[in-house]
Amino acid sequence: MTDQSTGGLPAEEQREAVSNGEAKTSAESLENLIDDSHSAAMFDPSKKPVLTVTDLKMHFPVKSSGLLRRTVGHVKAVDGVSFELREGQSLGLVGESGCGKSTTGRLITRLYDPTEGSIEFEGRDLAKLSQRQLKPRRRDIQMIFQDPYSSLNPRHTVGAIVGAPMVIHGTVPKKQVLKKVQELLEVVGLNPEHYNRYPNEFSGGQRQRIGIARSLALQPKVLVADEPVSALDVSIQAQVINLLQDIQKEFGIAFLFIAHDLAIVRHFSPEIAVMYLGKIVEIGDRESIYKNAHHPYTQALLSAVPDIKQAQTGGRRERIRLEGDVPSPVNPPSGCHFRTRCPIAKEICSVVEPPLLQIDQRHKVACHFASEVGHAPERPVTAPLLGVDEYGAPDPGASPAEIPGDGPGYADTWYDLANNTRGRA
Amino acid sequence: MTSPSNSFDDGPFLVVDDLSVRFPTSDGVVSAVSNLSYEVELGKTLGIVGESGSGKSVSSMAILGLHDRRSTELSGSIRVGGDEILGKGEEAMRALRGNDVAMIFQDALAALHPYFRIGKQLTEAYLAHHPSASKRDAEKRAIEMLDRVGIPQPDMRFKDYPHQFSGGMRQRVMIAMALINDPKLVIADEPTTALDVTVQAQILDLLQDLQREFNSAIILITHDLGVVAEFADDVMVMYGGRAVEKGPAKDILVRPEMPYTWGLLSSIPDVEADTNAKLIPIAGNPPSLLNLPSGCSFHPRCPHTGKVPGNLCSTELPELLPARSGPTHFKRCHLADPEAVYREEVLPEIAPDLLEEDR
Numbered sequence: 001m002t003d004q005s006t007g008g009l010p011a012e013e014q015r016e017a018v019s020n021g022e023a024k025t026s027a028e029s030l031e032n033l034i035d036d037s038h039s040a041a042m043f044d045p046s047k048k049p050v051l052t053v054t055d056l057k058m059h060f061p062v063k064s065s066g067l068l069r070r071t072v073g074h075v076k077a078v079d080g081v082s083f084e085l086r087e088g089q090s091l092g093l094v095g096e097s098g099c100g101k102s103t104t105g106r107l108i109t110r111l112y113d114p115t116e117g118s119i120e121f122e123g124r125d126l127a128k129l130s131q132r133q134l135k136p137r138r139r140d141i142q143m144i145f146q147d148p149y150s151s152l153n154p155r156h157t158v159g160a161i162v163g164a165p166m167v168i169h170g171t172v173p174k175k176q177v178l179k180k181v182q183e184l185l186e187v188v189g190l191n192p193e194h195y196n197r198y199p200n201e202f203s204g205g206q207r208q209r210i211g212i213a214r215s216l217a218l219q220p221k222v223l224v225a226d227e228p229v230s231a232l233d234v235s236i237q238a239q240v241i242n243l244l245q246d247i248q249k250e251f252g253i254a255f256l257f258i259a260h261d262l263a264i265v266r267h268f269s270p271e272i273a274v275m276y277l278g279k280i281v282e283i284g285d286r287e288s289i290y291k292n293a294h295h296p297y298t299q300a301l302l303s304a305v306p307d308i309k310q311a312q313t314g315g316r317r318e319r320i321r322l323e324g325d326v327p328s329p330v331n332p333p334s335g336c337h338f339r340t341r342c343p344i345a346k347e348i349c350s351v352v353e354p355p356l357l358q359i360d361q362r363h364k365v366a367c368h369f370a371s372e373v374g375h376a377p378e379r380p381v382t383a384p385l386l387g388v389d390e391y392g393a394p395d396p397g398a399s400p401a402e403i404p405g406d407g408p409g410y411a412d413t414w415y416d417l418a419n420n421t422r423g424r425a
Numbered sequence: 426m427t428s429p430s431n432s433f434d435d436g437p438f439l440v441v442d443d444l445s446v447r448f449p450t451s452d453g454v455v456s457a458v459s460n461l462s463y464e465v466e467l468g469k470t471l472g473i474v475g476e477s478g479s480g481k482s483v484s485s486m487a488i489l490g491l492h493d494r495r496s497t498e499l500s501g502s503i504r505v506g507g508d509e510i511l512g513k514g515e516e517a518m519r520a521l522r523g524n525d526v527a528m529i530f531q532d533a534l535a536a537l538h539p540y541f542r543i544g545k546q547l548t549e550a551y552l553a554h555h556p557s558a559s560k561r562d563a564e565k566r567a568i569e570m571l572d573r574v575g576i577p578q579p580d581m582r583f584k585d586y587p588h589q590f591s592g593g594m595r596q597r598v599m600i601a602m603a604l605i606n607d608p609k610l611v612i613a614d615e616p617t618t619a620l621d622v623t624v625q626a627q628i629l630d631l632l633q634d635l636q637r638e639f640n641s642a643i644i645l646i647t648h649d650l651g652v653v654a655e656f657a658d659d660v661m662v663m664y665g666g667r668a669v670e671k672g673p674a675k676d677i678l679v680r681p682e683m684p685y686t687w688g689l690l691s692s693i694p695d696v697e698a699d700t701n702a703k704l705i706p707i708a709g710n711p712p713s714l715l716n717l718p719s720g721c722s723f724h725p726r727c728p729h730t731g732k733v734p735g736n737l738c739s740t741e742l743p744e745l746l747p748a749r750s751g752p753t754h755f756k757r758c759h760l761a762d763p764e765a766v767y768r769e770e771v772l773p774e775i776a777p778d779l780l781e782e783d784r
Contacts (some may be wrong), residue, residue: 096621235476
C-alpha cells in the first residue's frame with residue numbers, strides 16, 4: 001500500500017517518506033502514529049539546567065557618519081535577559097521582529113560577543129572565553145539557521161557541508177567522516193547516497209534537513225534553532241518540526257527554539273519566554289503563558305493570532321488592538337519599555353521599570369499591573385516590593401524587599417497576586 | 426474607461442471561467458493554472474489557499490494582465506463587471522488596472538519606488554485615472570487616504586520616502602494606493618505574510634473595515650488558513666494549478682472533503698488546540714508544474730489512495746463535483762465517502778477535543 005501511494009515519487013523522497021516514520025502513508029500505519037507521538041512536548045521539572053543565562057546584554061554601537069565615526073548611541077538589542085535551559089528540554093523565544101530574540105540566539109552560540117552578562121555552560125562562563133578557548137566548547141552548542149537557501153554553501157557538496165564540523169574539530173578520523181555523514185543524512189531522512197550532490201539539487205525542506213544534519217554532526221548538547229521553519233511551505237513545516245522532535249527525543253538535546261509563530265512555539269516548547277524590546281516580559285510554562293498570560297503584551301500577541309477554530313464557532317475573538325509600532329531600541333521609552341503601547345499603563349510605568357516577578361511556581365512576569373485580561377488592579381502590585389508609592393516616587397516609609405524569582409531559574413517561593421502574600425510549592 | 430456597471434446588475438463582479446495559464450519554456454510547458462473557474466461578488470472575500478507553486482498568484486496576475494504577453498499562453502475567460510478582459514489590448518488593461526481592479530502586493534518595500542516620495546506615488550495613481558483632476562485635488566485625496574488607513578500626521582508623512590516608514594506603515598501606504606480610485610475588486614497577494622502578528626491583525630482589521638465601507642470584492646491570496654478563517658467568506662484551495670476544493674469558508678475548514686485540505690489543516694498547530702493534537706505533515710514535496718503527476722495531481726502524496734478502487738487516482742483526474750455538506754461546496758477527489766474518512770481517521774489525530782464536542 002505504501003508502495004502505491006509513494007509510487008510516483010523520486011527515490012530520494014520515497015526514502016524520506018519511509019525513514020521519516022510520520023510520513024508512512026497507508027491506513028494501517030496511522031495506528032502506529034498514535035504511539036509514535038508527535039503531540040506537543042511536555043515540561044519535565046526534574047531535569048537539571050544545562051545552560052544558565054544571567055543578565056545578558058548586547059549593545060551595538062551606532063556610529064556617526066563622517067571621518068571620525070564617533071559612537072553616538074547604542075542599539076540595545078538585548079538588554080538584561082536571564083533564563084535557564086534544562087537538559088533535553090526546550091525553551092521557546094517569541095516576540096515581534098526587532099525584539100532581540102535572534103540576537104539572544106547568536107549570543108549563546110557566541111556569534112556575537114556579549115556586552116555584559118554570563119552564559120554558564122557546564123560550569124564555565126562562555127561569555128568570557130576567548131575565541132581560542134571557545135573552540136572546543138563550540139561543539140556543544142550548535143545552530144540551525146532560518147534560511148535554508150543562504151545558509152548552505154552552493155559550491156560545496158552535501159557531504160562536505162555536513163562533514164565540515166567533524167573535520168574542523170577532528171572528532172572523527174578522516175577516513176570515517178563519509179560514513180558518519182551518511183549516518184547523519186539517514187537520521188534526518190535524506191538518502192545517504194546523495195552525499196555528493198549540491199544544495200541546489202534539493203528542495204527547501206530537504207535543505208533544512210541538511211542544515212539540521214550539519215548541526216548534529218558534533219553531537220551537541222544544546223541546539224539553537226532560529227526560525228527553523230518560517231522559510232518553508234506549510235505542508236513541509238510539520239515535517240521539519242516532527243524531525244526536530246524526534247531528534248530531541250533520541251539524542252536528548254536541549255533546544256532554544258526561536259520563532260515568531262506562537263502556535264508552532266506552543267507545540268514545540270513546554271516553556272516559553274516572550275520578549276519585547278530586548279527584555280523578557282513574561283516567561284513560564286505553556287499553561288501559564290497561553291492560558292493564563294498576565295502581561296498585556298503577551299495577551300495582545302495571543303489575541304492577534306488568527307485562529308482556524310473561529311470558523312467552527314462562527315464568532316470572532318475579542319482582539320486587543322495595539323496602537324503604533326515598536327519604539328526604536330536606540331532610545332527605548334523610560335520605565336517599562338511597553339508603556340507607550342500598553343492599554344493599562346499608568347504613571348508609575350514611565351518612572352520605574354517593572355522587575356521580572358515570579359507570580360506562580362513556573363511563571364514570571366514583568367508588569368506593574370500584572371493581571372488577567374480586563375482585571376487590571378487599581379494599584380501597582382510591584383510598588384511595595386520596590387519601596388515606591390503608586391506613582392513611582394520613592395516611598396520613605398517602605399523599604400525595598402527581595403524580588404521573588406530574581407535570577408535565571410524559578411524560586412521555590414513566589415509572590416501570590418491574589419492575596420499579596422508569598423506563595424510556596 | 427466606461428463604467429462596467431451598466432452591463433451587469435446582479436451576479437458576481439468577477440467571473441473566471443475555465444482559465445488556463447501556460448508558460449512555454451526551453452524545458453517544456455509549465456502549466457501554472459489549469460481549467461480554473463471561480464467568481465467573486467461585490468462585498469465578499471474569496472480566500473485562495475495553496476503552497477508556493479500552486480498557481481494562486483499566477484491566476485490573479487492574469488486578471489490584471491500582469492503576465493508577459495509574449496511568453497504566456499492564456500485560454501478561458503475572465504469577466505470583470507461583465508466585460509471580457511482576456512485579449513484586451515495593453516491600453517485597455519491600463520485603464521482597468523488600479524481603477525476598477527487594484528492589487529496589494531506582499532513586499533511593500535519592493536513594490537514602492539524607493540526614489541519617489543510617498544505622496545508623489547499616491548497622486549500619480551490618482552491622476553492616471555483622473556486626467557481632469559488638478560494636482561491639488563490629487564494631493565488632497567492622497568492625504569485623505571493616508572488618514573483613512575491610519576497613518577498619523579498624514580500631511581507630514583505625505584512628503585516622506587518609503588524607507589522612512591516601518592513595515593506595517595508601508596503596507597498601509599500600499600493599501601491606500603490600491604484603494605485611492607475606489608476599486609471594485611482588490612487582489613491582496615499575501616498582504617500580511619511579511620508582518621508580525623500584531624501588525625497583521627491591524628492590517629486585516631483595516632482591510633475589513635474598508636471593505637465594509639466601499640463594498641468592494643476582495644481576493645485574498647494566502648497560505649495561512651487562520652487568516653482565511655478570520656477574513657474570507659469563500660475559500661478555494663489550489664494544488665498543482667487546479668482548484669481541488671472550494672466553497673464557503675466554514676464548510677472548507679470544518680467539513681473538508683479533500684485529503685490535501687486535511688493535510689493542510691493537520692500540518693499546522695493551533696494556539697488553542699488540545700496539546701494531544703499531533704502534527705501530521707503531508708509526505709513528499711509539491712509537484713513540479715513542468716511535469717504534473719498523472720490523474721489526480723495530489724495522488725503521490727495522498728495517504729488515502731488505497732481506499733479508491735483500482736488505480737483510479739493515478740489514471741483519472743477527478744472532476745470538481747459538489748460535496749455532501751452543501752450545493753456550494755465542491756471537491757476534486759475520488760473518495761466515495763470522504764466525510765467518514767475525515768471523522769474516523771483524520772479528526773481523532775489532529776483535534777481530539779473537537780471530536781468530543783461534536784458527539
